[in-house]
Amino acid sequence: MRASVFIATSLDGFIARTDGALDWLPGEDGTEPPEEHGYEAFIASVDVVVIGRGTYEKVLTFGGWPYRRDMAVRVLSTRNLQPRPDLPKTVEVASGSPGDILAKLERDGFRHAYIDGGKTIQGFLDAGLIQRMIVTRIPVLLGSGIPLFGPLHADLRLRHVGTKTFAPGLVQSEYEVENARSHA
Amino acid sequence: MRASVFIATSLDGFIARTDGALDWLPGEDGTEPPEEHGYEAFIASVDVVVIGRGTYEKVLTFGGWPYRRDMAVRVLSTRNLQPRPDLPKTVEVASGSPGDILAKLERDGFRHAYIDGGKTIQGFLDAGLIQRMIVTRIPVLLGSGIPLFGPLHADLRLRHVGTKTFAPGLVQSEYEVENARSHA
Numbered sequence: 001m002r003a004s005v006f007i008a009t010s011l012d013g014f015i016a017r018t019d020g021a022l023d024w025l026p027g028e029d030g031t032e033p034p035e036e037h038g039y040e041a042f043i044a045s046v047d048v049v050v051i052g053r054g055t056y057e058k059v060l061t062f063g064g065w066p067y068r069r070d071m072a073v074r075v076l077s078t079r080n081l082q083p084r085p086d087l088p089k090t091v092e093v094a095s096g097s098p099g100d101i102l103a104k105l106e107r108d109g110f111r112h113a114y115i116d117g118g119k120t121i122q123g124f125l126d127a128g129l130i131q132r133m134i135v136t137r138i139p140v141l142l143g144s145g146i147p148l149f150g151p152l153h154a155d156l157r158l159r160h161v162g163t164k165t166f167a168p169g170l171v172q173s174e175y176e177v178e179n180a181r182s183h184a
Numbered sequence: 185m186r187a188s189v190f191i192a193t194s195l196d197g198f199i200a201r202t203d204g205a206l207d208w209l210p211g212e213d214g215t216e217p218p219e220e221h222g223y224e225a226f227i228a229s230v231d232v233v234v235i236g237r238g239t240y241e242k243v244l245t246f247g248g249w250p251y252r253r254d255m256a257v258r259v260l261s262t263r264n265l266q267p268r269p270d271l272p273k274t275v276e277v278a279s280g281s282p283g284d285i286l287a288k289l290e291r292d293g294f295r296h297a298y299i300d301g302g303k304t305i306q307g308f309l310d311a312g313l314i315q316r317m318i319v320t321r322i323p324v325l326l327g328s329g330i331p332l333f334g335p336l337h338a339d340l341r342l343r344h345v346g347t348k349t350f351a352p353g354l355v356q357s358e359y360e361v362e363n364a365r366s367h368a
Contacts, residue, residue, distance in 0.1 A: 143336025149196035152327025160353030169344030
């Protein structure tokens with residue numbers, strides 16, 4: 001079982017403003033079509049998405065479900081999700097430690113998890129359970145917001161796989177986590 | 185008068201561990217010679233270095249003065265520096281707002297300041313007085329430490345000038361600050 005992160009951040013490491021706003025992302029103001037920065041190839045390699053409750057609630061406000069309707073999605077929460085007839089049946093709640101969650105997914109036949117959302121990414125990273133990170137830097141400093149990274153019990157050494165640039169000034173770097181645990 | 189930043193950070197945005205340690209920088213453990221990543225060309229374009237008192241004190245612990253002996257250096261402090269016969273006469277104390285400091289430097293005939301040290305960089309960025317940033321990402325997550333960036337009164341929009349990669353996995357991006365003030 002592998003787990004990966006694919007995310008955009010400001011140069012100062014925020015994935016959203018404090019209120020969750022994404023207006024600083026290119027294309028979010030509607031003036032230019034969003035460019036494709038490898039997301040399609042990435043999501044095609046994934047068979048399950050793991051998101052936190054906060055990210056899930058935020059995604060629902062966007063209108064429309066952002067994942068393929070046959071994509072398994074696990075929402076980390078100790079509470080049940082409110083039934084939503086507009087959501088695919090592939091969305092389920094999950095709880096437990098990052099290791100427990102991945103072990104259960106592996107038993108259920110999944111092989112590559114996309115870990116998304118700030119707190120969720122931080123928890124899986126600190127547990128040593130992320131093998132791969134693709135981070136796209138947006139050329140803006142926000143000064144405050146929801147941080148991508150958080151405290152760790154120990155350094156995580158990374159191997160730089162490659163860096164690509166995209167208009168307008170995006171820098172996308174891919175890393176493997178050298179001291180990730182192979183949890184299962 | 186222009187002001188630039190040239191600095192290395194961990195992928196999670198720290199320029200030093202909480203205690204100031206730089207052991208995570210490539211070459212700092214003595215096992216490999218430090219590679220030259222454009223610093224020589226950068227420092228040759230600069231005629232004055234502006235550092236905070238904390239960075240100055242830290243630099244003194246390294247043994248040896250890290251700048252050319254004819255390089256003007258301004259140490260931001262409200263207290264005088266302790267006389268050190270081993271330091272060049274080009275080192276002086278300075279105080280005031282970032283705008284005051286740069287205006288004084290310009291009156292003194294300087295044209296390009298290298299702004300260094302976490303708090304100092306943050307203060308000059310928030311004042312809109314940094315025009316250019318060269319940030320080198322080291323492939324490690326530290327989890328905590330002294331942050332490169334800090335709070336801002338307003339977004340700073342950046343123009344990506346270019347990105348280079350260096351062994352072992354360093355990613356160096358250069359940005360111009362689009363909404364920097366031309367203060368003088």
